[in-house]
Amino acid sequence: MSSMRMFTLALATVALNVPAAMAENSSESDVKAIESLLLPNQYLADQLTTQSIAEVMLKDNIAGVSMAFIDHGEIKWQRTYGYADLNTLQPVTPTTVFAGASLSKPLAAVTAMTWVEKGKISLDGDINEYLKSWQLPDSEFTETQKVTLRHLIGHQAGVNNHVPRPYGVDETLPTVTQMLAGEAPYEGPPASLFTTPGERYQYSNPGYTIIQQLIEDVSGVRFEAAVQDAIFKPLGLSSSSFEQPIPEALMARRASGYTEQLSAYPYQLYPFKGAGGVWTTPTDLAHFVMTLIEDYHTGQDTLISQELAADMFARTPVRLGFKKHYVDGSDDIVFDHWGSIPGFTSYLVGSVEHQQALVIMTNSDNGFNLMAAIARTVAQHYGWQPTKPKVFQRVALAPEKLDAFVGEFGRPDGNEPQHAFQVRSEALHVAVDEEWAPLVAIGERTFIDPASNTTFQFLTDKAGEVRWLRVTLESGYNYDQPKQQSLADFIQQQLDESQVEGLAVALIRDGKVTFNQSFGVANVDTGTKITSETLFEAASLAKPVFAYLVLQQAALGVIDLDVPVHTYWSHPDLKPSPWNEQITARMLLTHTAGLPNWRSDTGGELRLLFEPGTDFQYSGEGYEYLRGVLQHELGLDDDGLQALVDQQITEVIDADWMQYTWHDAFLQRKAFGHRNDEVTDNHKHDNNFGAAYSLTTTAGDYAKFAAALMRDDTPLHADASRQMFALQKTLPTEVGQLHRALGFAVKQTSTGRLRYYHSGDSGDFRTYVHLYPDTNDGLVIFSNSDKLFASGLARSILEFLGNEWL
Incomplete structure (x- = not known):
């Protein structure tokens, strides 16, 4: 006999297991009033329905229950129900642990x-x-x-x-x-x-x-x-x-x-x-x-x-x-x-x-x-x-006010059921099991479904527009749901409010780019619109792409991540010293080599700030050092290194454009940057391959790269891709982060997930990538504006996607 069948028969036969000695010392009238008339968390006046403990146990498949009530230091009553073990039908007693x-x-x-x-x-x-x-x-x-x-x-x-x-x-x-x-x-x-x-x-x-x-x-x-x-x-x-x-x-x-x-x-x-x-x-x-x-x-x-x-x-x-x-x-x-x-x-x-x-x-x-x-x-x-x-009382609400609550709430891929509302016969209704259930107003923006004792509170933004729904179930459990609108509509609305000039957003779901759209203008003076083909400066998002190239070359045996890099190539601007001879590629990738971000931060002199491997300092100079190492070992100039990126990354992931060196085609496709609400003359570009900063690409192509890194069936080099997400636990912890990975910062969310991310800032371009390799999900945001982060736009997009993204 199944546990379910055995439980139903047993509990129906013996609903309560109360030792006689306990029953003699308990307040029977109190206990009976409680166990037979369980109250909901909320209900409409004059429409109360109750259940018994035994009924709920049968409905919710609860094997056993034990409870004790104490009053001024004395156990006033105890009750036990059901079974401690369904196989032996051992009943729950007050001494069951x-x-x-x-x-x-x-x-x-x-x-x-x-x-x-x-x-x-x-x-x-x-x-x-x-x-x-x-x-x-x-x-x-x-x-x-x-x-x-x-x-x-x-x-x-x-x-x-x-x-x-x-x-x-x-x-x-x-x-x-x-x-x-x-x-x-x-x-x-x-x-x-x-x-x-x-x-x-x-x-x-x-x-x-x-x-x-x-x-x-x-x-x-x-x-x-x-x-x-x-x-x-x-x-x-x-x-x-x-x-x-x-x-x-x-x-x-x-x-x-x-x-x-x-x-x-x-x-x-x-x-x-x-x-x-x-x-x-x-x-x-x-x-x-x-x-x-x-x-x-x-x-x-x-x-x-x-x-x-x-x-x-x-x-x-x-x-x-x-x-x-x-x-x-x-x-x-x-x-x-x-x-x-x-x-x-x-x-x-x-x-x-x-x-x-x-x-x-x-x-x-x-x-x-x-x-x-x-x-x-x-x-x-x-x-x-x-x-x-x-206990709620009915509130009279004018029928013309109900239209503000019509719509659908919740996310299609959310954990909670979605809710749809319509006005029918001058009353607000909610869809329940393909039927429309009438609601009763209990406040200006709050309604109750008397049949389920569920309340619906409509929450507004500063302008008074309904944006969220708070659902509170009969049990008291509640959750909030956004009013449904497309991601594109939401981004456009937020873009308008934030006054960010232009934006390109790509979303990765289960290793596939499922959303790739552009918003705003490439040049605020000309009004030229951004399209999915518009090229952005990736700024520091150049680093993860180059990090992959380094890891790929390491996997092919060109360099060893843990061999001092001076054995491959000595940086001409670093004076020889015992510290300099300790620097490895792994340290350079994780920003623990001791180099400054840029030598301009140290008076124009390139020197170490601390002994390699003992601290953290974000460093663009470190990535340029690695570029020099690869070029020396492979015998490539900047154009040759770009050709390697094209061959090993761009073509492999079927991307259109991932360019570190200048190309005349930029002029037709590249967005202008914006700083302090003005266009910057950012089409002036040197011809150097900047491993730390000079990548120009689209949000969609960058998302293709990120998606390929995460997938088990990646078209990229499998070992190099896995290494990108390997936590470097033996290295010093970055201030404010859990770990550095080989190319990304890593932070643990409040729910315990590991979020891999990187931001970019070249002054007039701001960029961001946000990845969850455990589910192969990710988000890429490119902007040609200095207001992406200050306006809160990037975080708003993450919040729209759901709490699991934060």
């Missing part, structure tokens, strides 16, 4: 705070002063503000996020320092910063792995022992552990985790303990949070001082362990934390003023909606104002 996932984070945070109370750590001091086994790398982001424990606890340290995978019992587990450094067997990126600490909120699992290491360094014991000593042992929480694997006594009571289709996950290990490694019960966690509430109200200092507890539950959006909810007209603060790991979801929520808390744990990937509904119903029942369901 679940993977707590991110509910580990408040435990880790409070453990660290106990060391603050002992004076061993400062909540607001530089975290590196206390870390011994590993150090968070300094960068431009830490020049004015260091990372503190407060930042890490509150997800405001600017640390990248990454969701690590669980490990099998037979796999080698990475150490904490290996996870932080991004070293094997860990498969994730290293912990690094992407913004200045304290400037913005970004949920971060690696941030809590740093806390895990901090606790071990300060306490001198393993993380699990430190939490045991600080929390579990003093509070008598005998059903909780961070050990991996968990102790045998808890293993016997462990729930099995299940997918949304009720397929069982194997038992897994979580070495990222501070971020998500705890096994526990709702009862243990309820006692933990109630102790914090009591520390806040009574100053008993069981876990933390009243002063620190006041910080934790302060009426501010800044987190110190929990997210907080509060509303005008109520003194209450409701705090909460969610947890999710394959096979398990969990939720912890409490009211500071009512001194009550609820903990729910499920052995399902699909428990969020159920847990949110239970929590809302508990908030309604016990009067927790900040998180009670929203």
Whole structure:
């Protein structure tokens, strides 16, 4: 019998598993009112529909649920539903242990705070002063503000996020320092910063792995022992552990985790303990949070001082362990934390003023909606104002105002369903399952679908035009969607607003150039339009193309990337010295050779600024040095080197024009640059091959090159193409970047993806390339204007493409 069939029959027969002893001590009327009348997050007055816990479990395929409600330090009631294991039909009981996932984070945070109370750590001091086994790398982001424990606890340290995978019992587990450094067997990126600490909120699992290491360094014991000593042992929480694997006594009571289709996950290990490694019960966690509430109200200092507890539950959006909810007209603060790991979801929520808390744990990937509904119903029942369901009243809206909301919203390739709106019979309707559902106005620009309890809020720009739609589902989950318009229409609109003179944009999807269009003028004085054939100065985007040529020649054995380049050709303008003899092609490609950007920066003298390989300095001179090396080894002049580019790159990718040296045909096709709203006389061009700067091409041809680099079936040299995206982890980190690759800068996004990019700036031309080799996607932007970046136009295009591009 399938797990689905067995589950349906079993749950339909035995919906509740409540031990008699527990039932005798519980508030039966409270529990029954909650479990049978689950409330939506929002609904229209007089149109409330409810569900029971058992109904939602059957609908959402949730194998088992356990929850505990604590009131003024005493467990007021507990309830368990369904099964800890569907194969054996072992029921969930109050002592069944679940993977707590991110509910580990408040435990880790409070453990660290106990060391603050002992004076061993400062909540607001530089975290590196206390870390011994590993150090968070300094960068431009830490020049004015260091990372503190407060930042890490509150997800405001600017640390990248990454969701690590669980490990099998037979796999080698990475150490904490290996996870932080991004070293094997860990498969994730290293912990690094992407913004200045304290400037913005970004949920971060690696941030809590740093806390895990901090606790071990300060306490001198393993993380699990430190939490045991600080929390579990003093509070008598005998059903909780961070050990991996968990102790045998808890293993016997462990729930099995299940997918949304009720397929069982194997038992897994979580070495990222501070971020998500705890096994526990709702009862243990309820006692933990109630102790914090009591520390806040009574100053008993069981876990933390009243002063620190006041910080934790302060009426501010800044987190110190929990997210907080509060509303005008109520003194209450409701705090909460969610947890999710394959096979398990969990939720912890409490009211500071009512001194009550609820903990729910499920052995399902699909428990969020159920847990949110239970929590809302508990908030309604016990009067927790900040998180009670929203009840909307009808608002009269003139029919002529509805036309502003007509249209389609969302992206065809987005993660959320698109929404279309029409006015029918003087009412706004939304398309649902090929039918048109009437909406009810509940505000000037907000409507609700009473059948699904979904609200639609239309958001406007500064001019009052509807540009976005905010969708909030019955569960409370919400997301924003743009009003649909073509990429071309959007770019034209943004171009007009930004006053950028001209633009060419090419989009790469799955290794293919799917969009290649031009906008604006090639010369603002003549009004000549830019076309797809218009040539732009690529500026520093010349470097990645030349880097590929160098890597190709290295793959063919012409040079070795790690042999000092002076053995091939000594730069005539560099005085011989021990430092100069250390420079390699790899250092020149990654800007770590010590050369200045241009010799004009050092008074006209070409000299090294630091010992090669010890620091970073972006350098056009370095690429010109490599040009000289290749020309010497291949016996080519500038025209010969251009012929090699034509043969090895331009013709191979079926491009039309990728020219480093001057050609008379430029005059018919090349855009004029613009600076300070005036045309520049940029058609004067020397005849030199400038590896760092002189490439002239189209956005479409450059996109062909970038696409070919990323594809597995690349027509380019396969080894050289792969090398272009190889992270140079052994080299010094560029200020503000995660790594340099061989031709690109690389930054980790807040979601953990690696973005390869390069910008170009020749004053009157600005250019940008932005690549994601993991999906073979990319964007190329060429402009003949000095306003591309200052106007925010480049970022606006990325934002239009979606959050996954940022």
